[in-house]
Amino acid sequence: xxxxxxxxxxxxxxxxxxxxxxxxxxxxxxxxxxxxxxxxxxxxxxxxxxxxxxxxxxxxxxxxxxxxxxxxxxxxxxxxxxxxxxxxxxxxxxxxxxxxxxxxxxxxxxxxxxxxxxxxxxxxxxxxxxxxxxxxxxxxxxxxxxxxxxxxxxxxxxxxxxxxxxxxxxxxxxxxxxxxxxxxxxxxxxxxxxxxxxxxxxxxxxxxxxxxxxxxxxxxxxxxxxxxxxxxxxxxxxxxxxxxxxxxxxxxxxxxxxxxxxxxxxxxxxxxxxxxxxxxxxxxxxxxxxxxxxxxxxxxxxxxxxxxxxxxxxxxxxxxxxxxxxxxxxxxxxxxxxxxxxxxxxxxxxxxxxxxxxxxxxxxxxxxxxxxxxxxxxxxxxxxxxxxxxxxxxxxxxxxxxxxxxxxxxxxxxxxxxxxxxxxxxxxxxxxxxxxxxxxxxxxxxxxxxxxxxxxxxxxxxxxxxxxxxxxxxxxxxxxxxxxxxxxxxxxxxxxxxxxxxxxxxxxxxxxxxxxxxxxxxxxxxxxxxxxxxxxxxxxxxxxxxxxxxxxxxxxxxxxxx
Amino acid sequence: xxxxxxxxxxxxxxxxxxxxxxxxxxxxxxxxxxxxxxxxxxxxxxxxxxxxxxxxxxxxxxxxxxxxxxxxxxxxx
Numbered sequence: 001x002x003x004x005x006x007x008x009x010x011x012x013x014x015x016x017x018x019x020x021x022x023x024x025x026x027x028x029x030x031x032x033x034x035x036x037x038x039x040x041x042x043x044x045x046x047x048x049x050x051x052x053x054x055x056x057x058x059x060x061x062x063x064x065x066x067x068x069x070x071x072x073x074x075x076x077x078x079x080x081x082x083x084x085x086x087x088x089x090x091x092x093x094x095x096x097x098x099x100x101x102x103x104x105x106x107x108x109x110x111x112x113x114x115x116x117x118x119x120x121x122x123x124x125x126x127x128x129x130x131x132x133x134x135x136x137x138x139x140x141x142x143x144x145x146x147x148x149x150x151x152x153x154x155x156x157x158x159x160x161x162x163x164x165x166x167x168x169x170x171x172x173x174x175x176x177x178x179x180x181x182x183x184x185x186x187x188x189x190x191x192x193x194x195x196x197x198x199x200x201x202x203x204x205x206x207x208x209x210x211x212x213x214x215x216x217x218x219x220x221x222x223x224x225x226x227x228x229x230x231x232x233x234x235x236x237x238x239x240x241x242x243x244x245x246x247x248x249x250x251x252x253x254x255x256x257x258x259x260x261x262x263x264x265x266x267x268x269x270x271x272x273x274x275x276x277x278x279x280x281x282x283x284x285x286x287x288x289x290x291x292x293x294x295x296x297x298x299x300x301x302x303x304x305x306x307x308x309x310x311x312x313x314x315x316x317x318x319x320x321x322x323x324x325x326x327x328x329x330x331x332x333x334x335x336x337x338x339x340x341x342x343x344x345x346x347x348x349x350x351x352x353x354x355x356x357x358x359x360x361x362x363x364x365x366x367x368x369x370x371x372x373x374x375x376x377x378x379x380x381x382x383x384x385x386x387x388x389x390x391x392x393x394x395x396x397x398x399x400x401x402x403x404x405x406x407x408x409x410x411x412x413x414x415x416x417x418x419x420x421x422x423x424x425x426x427x428x429x430x431x432x433x434x435x436x437x438x439x440x441x442x443x444x445x446x447x448x449x450x451x452x453x454x455x456x457x458x459x460x461x462x463x464x465x466x467x468x469x470x471x472x473x474x475x476x477x478x479x480x481x482x483x484x485x486x487x488x489x490x491x492x493x494x495x496x497x498x499x500x501x502x503x504x505x506x507x508x509x510x511x512x513x514x515x516x517x518x519x520x521x522x523x524x525x526x527x528x529x530x531x532x533x534x535x536x537x538x539x540x541x542x543x544x545x546x547x548x549x550x551x552x553x554x555x556x557x558x559x560x561x562x
Numbered sequence: 563x564x565x566x567x568x569x570x571x572x573x574x575x576x577x578x579x580x581x582x583x584x585x586x587x588x589x590x591x592x593x594x595x596x597x598x599x600x601x602x603x604x605x606x607x608x609x610x611x612x613x614x615x616x617x618x619x620x621x622x623x624x625x626x627x628x629x630x631x632x633x634x635x636x637x638x639x
Contacts, residue, residue, distance in 0.1 A: 008593070013586070013590065014586075026575060028575050028576070028578070028579040028582075029575075029578075029579075031579075032579060032582035032583070032586065035582075035583075035586050036582075036586060036589070039586060039589045039593065042590070043593060046593055046596055046600070049600070050596075050600050053600060053603075053604045056604075057604065057607045057611070060608070060611045060615075061607075061611060064611060064614045064615060064618060067615075067618045067622070068614075068618055071618060071621050071622055071625060074625045074629065075625060078625060078629055078632060081632045081633075082632060
């Protein structure tokens with residue numbers, strides 16, 4: 001309903017001008033007098049409105065006059081400055097002036113610095129809330145004052161569950177401003193997303209988290225994605241490829257070793273599984289921990305063998321669990337890759353192990369540790385030649401032993417080799433699906449050997465377990481204790497990496513929500529801030545040089561997060 | 563006689579009332595004219611003031627730009 005700005009009262013001049021209870025000698029004269037009186041009232045009302053109108057005009061004219069005066073003064077000062085400019089003095093080219101103007105104006109300390117700042121403020125000032133109560137003319141204020149006030153629906157707010165203002169269902173002066181503000185904020189957010197999430201860059205902490213992610217991701221795109229996915233689902237995918245590839249690497253390294261390796265290959269998975277069984281309680285612990293810790297123990301302590309035996313002491317369980325733990329070990333392995341690097345330092349020399357380690361670097365090291373324990377356990381018990389060699393070598397493990405059998409222990413690291421195949425033998429190992437079939441071939445050497453080797457392995461394991469059991473019980477508990485103690489520290493680095501990755505994603509989300517809140521808070525009632533933010537976003541879009549990288553990252557993040 | 567006198571008196575009153583109504587009509591029309599003039603005056607003044615305001619804004623921005631340029635040059639030298 002339109003409201004007239006100015007209403008001249010009384011509107012009906014001649015109505016009600018005749019007093020009812022007072023008899024008049026001449027009613028016509030009475031009506032005429034009353035009409036004239038109302039006309040005079042109209043004139044007074046008109047004069048009042050005219051005064052108000054002229055007052056507004058005079059105020060606006062005065063503002064323009066002041067502005068024009070200040071502008072004239074600035075023009076005069078500017079004219080003086082321009083006349084004082086000396087063309088003989090070296091001056092920056094006009095382009096440079098244009099380029100630097102914006103920055104210098106705010107940074108330069110000059111006589112006119114203050115003036116400049118004011119000027120720029122004025123230029124950046126936006127007229128806000130032009131049609132709001134404060135800017136409403138007094139005449140309209142009076143008209144509004146005459147209007148009926150909205151019903152006090154806000155008094156019912158205490159009975160509302162949704163926390164909304166009941167009065168806003170009746171009237172909401174800020175409705176359209178809120179619409180506009182939300183639209184602008186959404187646009188800015190969308191622009192930022194399209195840009196590649198600039199907000200992340202400025203964040204120092206978030207940037208580190210991203211860096212860690214980037215490092216992990218850059219080496220292997222598809223695999224790392226799979227790893228991340230696997231981390232969520234248990235990493236079952238990673239293990240098969242790792243086991244599968246390990247045999248291939250071994251073959252390439254030493255054909256002679258291959259024979260031994262073939263025998264041991266089936267066991268490798270078993271050993272891994274055993275590890276897993278050990279790790280069962282501590283998932284990541286077994287794979288990553290045993291390798292470095294076991295090597296160190298060999299070197300330092302004569303009990304190291306005992307420790308190893310202790311490891312196998314659990315062996316009986318492991319032999320039983322060989323089949324069972326497979327899944328848990330696989331889960332653990334993916335997490336292991338990071339810790340692997342330390343193991344390399346411990347076992348420098350062995351050809352195959354070194355290769356495997358070099359191949360997988362950190363990751364390969366993890367598998368090797370398990371084999372040494374077998375070797376250790378075997379020597380005391382008088383296990384087969386392979387085992388005996390391994391056992392003899394296992395203590396040497398720190399001193400590099402080129403023995404093929406040592407190579408065998410490294411093969412268990414096969415799961416770790418998953419990473420190496422990518423680097424060194426991408427072509428051979430490239431097709432993950434094909435590898436599984438080769439595995440049986442390598443393992444069996446013949447068609448049906450796949451099962452027999454496992455049986456042999458189980459038998460060996462069982463022997464080892466018996467031997468271990470026969471070995472003094474003290475050793476086993478000690479090992480267990482040490483292992484139990486060690487695994488947690490080993491697992492920490494891996495966990496940290498995973499945590500860093502996961503936390504990174506979380507951090508982004510949290511930051512987003514915070515940003516939104518901040519934006520909302522800032523943009524609540526300030527049009528200038530919203531516009532300024534949007535302008536800044538647009539400018540930053542144009543400025544951002546590494547759009548491609550940021551975009552890719554953004555997409556990758558989105559995918560991972562999704 | 564009284565009847566014609568009374569009829570004359572009423573006729574006089576009606577004529578006087580018409581005169582009064584005509585007088586009031588002139589006054590109210592004058593008030594309307596004043597109102598129309600004030601409205602048109604207010605409208606024209608506001609439009610002119612708005613034009614002046616716009617021109618002043620443009621001039622102020624130009625002066626801002628020129629001042630920034632000139633001061634920039636000075637600071638550089």
